[in-house]
Amino acid sequence: MFHERSSADAADIMPEMPAIRLVNVNKWYGTFQVLHDVSLTVERGSRVVICGPSGSGKSTLIRCINRLETHQRGDIIVNRVELTDQLSKIDRVRSEVGMVFQHFNLFPHLTVLDNCTLAQRWVRKRSRKEADEIAMAFLERVRIPEKAQRYPGELSGGQQQRVAIARALCMNPSIMLFDEPTSALDPEMVKEVLDTMVSLAEDGMTMVCVTHEMGFARQVANEVVFMDGGKVIERNTPEAIFSAPSKERTKRFLSNLLH
Amino acid sequence: MFHERSSADAADIMPEMPAIRLVNVNKWYGTFQVLHDVSLTVERGSRVVICGPSGSGKSTLIRCINRLETHQRGDIIVNRVELTDQLSKIDRVRSEVGMVFQHFNLFPHLTVLDNCTLAQRWVRKRSRKEADEIAMAFLERVRIPEKAQRYPGELSGGQQQRVAIARALCMNPSIMLFDEPTSALDPEMVKEVLDTMVSLAEDGMTMVCVTHEMGFARQVANEVVFMDGGKVIERNTPEAIFSAPSKERTKRFLSNLLH
Amino acid sequence: SDKPEFASGGTLKVCTAGDFPPMQYYKNPGDAELIGFEVDVVNAIAKQWGAKAEFVVGDFKGLLPSLDSQRCDLVASGIMITPARLEKYDGVPYFGSHVVLLVPSTDEETKTPEDMSGKLMAIEAGTTYEKTVADLNATLASAGKDPVDMQTYPSASGVIEQILVGRAASTITQDTTAAFRMMQMPDRLKIAYTYDESETYGIYMRKNPEDRRMAKEAIEALQQSGEMKALLAKWSLPATSTDVAHD
Amino acid sequence: MFDFNLFTTAIFGWPLAKGALLTLVLSVSVMAVSLVVATFFGLAAGSGKKPMRWLIGSYVWLFRGAPALLILLFVWNGLPQLSPVFRATWFTPFVAAFLALMLIQVAYLTEILRSAFAAVGKGQREGAAALGLHRWHTFILITLPQALRIAVPSLVNEFISLLKATSLATVISLKELMTVTQFAIATSFRFLEWYGAALVYYMLMVSVLTFAQSRIEAVLSRGHR
Amino acid sequence: MFDFNLFTTAIFGWPLAKGALLTLVLSVSVMAVSLVVATFFGLAAGSGKKPMRWLIGSYVWLFRGAPALLILLFVWNGLPQLSPVFRATWFTPFVAAFLALMLIQVAYLTEILRSAFAAVGKGQREGAAALGLHRWHTFILITLPQALRIAVPSLVNEFISLLKATSLATVISLKELMTVTQFAIATSFRFLEWYGAALVYYMLMVSVLTFAQSRIEAVLSRGHR
Ligand SMILES: Nc1ncnc2c1ncn2[C@@H]1O[C@H](COP(=O)(O)OP(=O)(O)OP(=O)(O)O)[C@@H](O)[C@H]1O
Ligand SMILES: Nc1ncnc2c1ncn2[C@@H]1O[C@H](COP(=O)(O)OP(=O)(O)OP(=O)(O)O)[C@@H](O)[C@H]1O
Ligand SMILES: [Mg+2]
Ligand SMILES: [Mg+2]
Numbered sequence A, B: 001m002f003h004e005r006s007s008a009d010a011a012d013i014m015p016e017m018p019a020i021r022l023v024n025v026n027k028w029y030g031t032f033q034v035l036h037d038v039s040l041t042v043e044r045g046s047r048v049v050i051c052g053p054s055g056s057g058k059s060t061l062i063r064c065i066n067r068l069e070t071h072q073r074g075d076i077i078v079n080r081v082e083l084t085d086q087l088s089k090i091d092r093v094r095s096e097v098g099m100v101f102q103h104f105n106l107f108p109h110l111t112v113l114d115n116c117t118l119a120q121r122w123v124r125k126r127s128r129k130e131a132d133e134i135a136m137a138f139l140e141r142v143r144i145p146e147k148a149q150r151y152p153g154e155l156s157g158g159q160q161q162r163v164a165i166a167r168a169l170c171m172n173p174s175i176m177l178f179d180e181p182t183s184a185l186d187p188e189m190v191k192e193v194l195d196t197m198v199s200l201a202e203d204g205m206t207m208v209c210v211t212h213e214m215g216f217a218r219q220v221a222n223e224v225v226f227m228d229g230g231k232v233i234e235r236n237t238p239e240a241i242f243s244a245p246s247k248e249r250t251k252r253f254l255s256n257l258l259h
Numbered sequence C: 001s002d003k004p005e006f007a008s009g010g011t012l013k014v015c016t017a018g019d020f021p022p023m024q025y026y027k028n029p030g031d032a033e034l035i036g037f038e039v040d041v042v043n044a045i046a047k048q049w050g051a052k053a054e055f056v057v058g059d060f061k062g063l064l065p066s067l068d069s070q071r072c073d074l075v076a077s078g079i080m081i082t083p084a085r086l087e088k089y090d091g092v093p094y095f096g097s098h099v100v101l102l103v104p105s106t107d108e109e110t111k112t113p114e115d116m117s118g119k120l121m122a123i124e125a126g127t128t129y130e131k132t133v134a135d136l137n138a139t140l141a142s143a144g145k146d147p148v149d150m151q152t153y154p155s156a157s158g159v160i161e162q163i164l165v166g167r168a169a170s171t172i173t174q175d176t177t178a179a180f181r182m183m184q185m186p187d188r189l190k191i192a193y194t195y196d197e198s199e200t201y202g203i204y205m206r207k208n209p210e211d212r213r214m215a216k217e218a219i220e221a222l223q224q225s226g227e228m229k230a231l232l233a234k235w236s237l238p239a240t241s242t243d244v245a246h247d
Numbered sequence D, E: 001m002f003d004f005n006l007f008t009t010a011i012f013g014w015p016l017a018k019g020a021l022l023t024l025v026l027s028v029s030v031m032a033v034s035l036v037v038a039t040f041f042g043l044a045a046g047s048g049k050k051p052m053r054w055l056i057g058s059y060v061w062l063f064r065g066a067p068a069l070l071i072l073l074f075v076w077n078g079l080p081q082l083s084p085v086f087r088a089t090w091f092t093p094f095v096a097a098f099l100a101l102m103l104i105q106v107a108y109l110t111e112i113l114r115s116a117f118a119a120v121g122k123g124q125r126e127g128a129a130a131l132g133l134h135r136w137h138t139f140i141l142i143t144l145p146q147a148l149r150i151a152v153p154s155l156v157n158e159f160i161s162l163l164k165a166t167s168l169a170t171v172i173s174l175k176e177l178m179t180v181t182q183f184a185i186a187t188s189f190r191f192l193e194w195y196g197a198a199l200v201y202y203m204l205m206v207s208v209l210t211f212a213q214s215r216i217e218a219v220l221s222r223g224h225r
Helices: A007-013 A058-065 A087-096 A112-122 A128-141 A157-169 A187-202 A214-220 A238-243 A248-258 B007-013 B058-065 B087-096 B112-122 B128-141 B157-169 B187-202 B214-220 B238-243 B248-258 C037-048 C083-088 C129-142 C156-165 C175-184 C209-225 C227-234 D004-012 D014-047 D050-065 D068-082 D093-119 D122-130 D135-172 D177-188 D191-220 E004-012 E014-047 E050-065 E068-082 E093-119 E122-130 E135-172 E177-188 E191-220
Strands: A020-029 A032-042 A047-051 A073-078 A097-100 A175-179 A206-210 A223-228 A231-236 B020-029 B032-042 B047-051 B073-078 B097-100 B175-179 B206-210 B223-228 B231-236 C011-016 C024-026 C052-057 C074-080 C090-104 C120-124 C149-153 C170-174 C189-205
Touching: A020 A058, A032 A058, A032 A073, A032 A231, A047 A058, A047 A214, A058 A073, A058 A175, A058 A206, A087 A097, A097 A157, A097 E122, A112 A128, A112 A157, A112 E135, A128 A157, A157 A175, A157 A187, A187 A206, A187 A214, A187 B248, A214 A238, A223 A238, A223 A248, A231 A238, A231 A248, A238 A248, A248 B187, B020 B058, B032 B058, B032 B073, B032 B231, B047 B058, B047 B214, B058 B073, B058 B175, B058 B206, B087 B097, B097 B157, B097 D122, B112 B128, B112 B157, B112 D135, B128 B157, B157 B175, B157 B187, B187 B206, B187 B214, B214 B238, B223 B238, B223 B248, B231 B238, B231 B248, B238 B248, C011 C037, C024 C037, C024 C074, C037 C052, C037 C074, C037 C209, C037 C227, C083 C090, C090 C156, C090 C175, C090 C209, C120 C129, C120 C156, C129 C149, C129 C170, C149 C156, C149 D135, C156 C170, C156 C189, C156 D068, C156 E177, C170 C175, C175 C189, C189 C209, C209 C227, D004 D014, D004 D191, D014 D050, D014 D093, D014 D135, D014 D177, D014 D191, D050 D093, D050 E135, D050 E191, D068 D093, D068 D135, D068 E191, D093 D135, D093 E135, D122 D135, D135 D177, D135 D191, D135 E050, D135 E093, D135 E135, D177 D191, D191 E050, D191 E068, E004 E014, E004 E191, E014 E050, E014 E093, E014 E135, E014 E177, E014 E191, E050 E093, E068 E093, E068 E135, E093 E135, E122 E135, E135 E177, E135 E191, E177 E191
Parallel strands: A047 A206, A047 A223, A097 A175, A175 A206, B047 B206, B047 B223, B097 B175, B175 B206, C011 C052, C011 C074, C120 C149, C120 C170
Antiparallel strands: A020 A032, A020 A073, A223 A231, B020 B032, B020 B073, B223 B231, C074 C189, C090 C170, C090 C189
């Protein structure tokens, strides 16, 4: 089991330490077990794609990584910090881990621009001007700078999703968790977003991405994790998993991709 | 311009009457024009797929069809009823038109089963028992009968989307409007849902579906409508539009599908 | 000398509650000057003694004790003369107040309380008048007549309002209050019946037979000069109100 | 010092019980009628046309603004001067108090319900409309349960305030719980015993309401996380 | 019949203005302190541990249950008997009224805020938390604005009720607006003029509140459809 150290020098001493490490994580909602002994290691700078059928626990898993859900058994260590109930630790982890929610969770009472600058100003302590510039840069990247002064309720589904992506990226997190970040997007926009993610990956960002966009998996993932029924069924490189999945369940699932 | 007639005998007299007909529909949100002179005819029993970039007005268009949005200019005639402010007409149209929302719009205070039976009992006047049976049949079809007694807030994104589909289908509408019905689903489930839709199409249901699942378009659509910037850019059969789109914009958009 | 020791300084400190029209009250809230019948009487007495009355307003219950603390020399506040009070203080009775039955001025029939049979009376809650009505109802019942319908209100002004509204046929109150209200609203109210029972108001001071004698003489002088009658007329009080024994 | 016997006779005695009953019957009937009226007002204020909104806004402004005491006095003393209808015998203090308190309560409840209805997302109404549910079914089955979940604590607040406000009706000669208590004290001068007994009655009524509130909230919160 | 001169002197006269000022200062200070306390209570009641919830539940039960009159009398007459601290000169009727009304107001506001906080979806807090915002930032910037949008009408309800309830403080000899009015009427018997003047004051205060409410609601509703 790992214990936290002053993060600055720890990074120098142990560069090999993984960004995220889950050891035998178990989680229940009431009596319903969502995660069964999930273990996963995400190296610094690597890109992991999680896929699997609906309801298999993908969202729950990545929500556990920044402790939006508490796990009941096992260890989760993020950025050398073990996640417990200690609030200061959780805050430290969250300020380094960005997240794009499946349901976006935009703030309806703030404009698109304010959605993107709020945390920059309060967490990163950036000036209003600096925050605005960064936000506009990302909004341009996702092609909605013209909606900056609108409210989330006035956007189409796909536009909302793009705001959610921009909002998370504005914080320059070292780790990003994406929960189906392209579900509401059209193919053109999907390509745009995936391109953005590829360039972030090239800059060395650690990424965990729940997605069924196998294009993305093929292009940038170091590893694909296939989940079903709360268990990790198979982990492998994209090439291996797409060409020759070792498990029958994986094979059946992936066959639908190529119909 | 069409005027309503008693719907029962009208159906016998004029079987050629289209299920949905839009003539030069214009719509503004404040000063922002979302729909520009949109015209569209959907014949009874036909399947129309609407695609186009994010924010192009697809959701708005189908929301106009059952008058969740009011259009400012042009005519919309659904099931031989012209949509005006007259409430009784709107209710008549809505009871025949089912809809699956992009954001699901499930009722959080009702169980999954109650979500599916509520309208059956109050609109279709079915008995509790009959409604339950029908609902369970559809929940089985979308593979979540075991969640019948849960609340929407306890479901994963994909599970919620499937409930939304089941809820709409329970009403046996003669026309279905789908707004990206498979966005939150994994490939396996997408196939499952598309199969369901295919079988409904075979039973003669009229369908308008916003989707970027080109598999569905190829398999069942009679027509593909490509929208951009609130305008209908191109309409054609799937074969024609996929193999040889006539407009440059369409070509560019579709090129991303096949990357 | 012809004036009490306490009046020799030229000012006469008089304690009063200041909330009992028309005896003593403020015309408007926030006014500095008290007015009223009793105020006029005290001023007249002070004038006889070559002094000026200075009114000290305080809570009714604390009036008599402030004689002991020398915060005042006289208490004049529509205060009843009772044996218990006379044990501790000297008092000069000078005003007799009767209980009256007040009816709208349009009422020609009512002559006695029994005429209220079957009608509605508005009564101030928590007063002895409630018992008066209860006794009346007992009399009516034994005579085989309909009882009075009684409604109680929390304030004296509230009950009179009921007569003005036209809901209540009558109310029971002191003749002083009745006189005041009738003066305020001419031609709206009248007294239909005056009960036998009366209360006697007076002026209290610290025990001192000399002072008491001079106060009594001052009042009697007012009576004789006709000044008292003039004041009674000014405040529309019954002309016989001050015809009481002063011992 | 504290006369326990007097306390128990006060509690179990007829006068206080009668006062409490009056308080209870008056508040419950005012609340019941006001809830229904305020529901319509709240709906109209939230979705209606401009003149409708303006009308209800003025109503709320007037009846939240004017002190209850004045409204009670106006209804009891003023209305009979305006119309002979209100001089008839049916216009008892109870009826007048009911009318006055109802007018006021409607204003307060309208505000609560209006904002609670607005708090239920538009998507919910759209979801129901798309299923073909009629406006009223949508309201009763979808909007109302979700709005009430938010509104119930405020509604119970107003109910309790009303329970206490009935004591103002003493100015129109209604002998409810607090009036009876204060008269008892005025004659007997036993503060502790009588106020104690009244307190027991009030706490009893409020306890029942608080319990009902928590039950209703629990039922309506099902499914909400 | 209606003496317009008296009416204007009543309105512009010092006594009524003084009474109104007292009413205003007392209500505003009670409301300000109660809002802060109730915010903490509301948060604790909604998210806290069981014993905390239970404690706040009991507080609310007690202070919603007991009539304001009794609490005022208890604070003014009872506390000095419990501790000499309350016999010092700083313990004026104003302070006592402030304390008593504050205790009550906190109970009512806690209920309103608790339910408003609960009405803001969990997703909003999660969205903020995932961005690294601290609990307090999340509360102030995300939860509170959305909760207030729902709560403001109810909060203004309670503010207005408080404005009226200060008149109860007459039992501890505080001469606020309604007390002054009633004294004036007892002597002058000019109901219409004095009540009219008091009404003007109340309507003025409530108008300001109503206007503030509509502005705040408009600001907080931005983006909500
Ligand atoms: N309430 C509103 N007020 C103002 N503008 C709106 C509103 N709703 C939608 N819009 C705008 O109208 C345009 C069309 O929106 P619509 O939801 O129809 O797009 P869409 O084609 O469904 O996109 P997506 O694929 O992203 O769901 C968008 O640019 C959006 O910003
Ligand atoms: N609050 C909850 N209470 C009970 N069960 C829950 C709750 N949240 C999620 N679940 C259940 O946990 C399981 C996993 O949910 P999760 O959201 O992680 O699925 P997912 O893999 O993200 O699915 P999808 O692809 O559909 O989003 C599902 O079966 C779901 O019903
Ligand atoms: Mg998910
Ligand atoms: Mg859309």
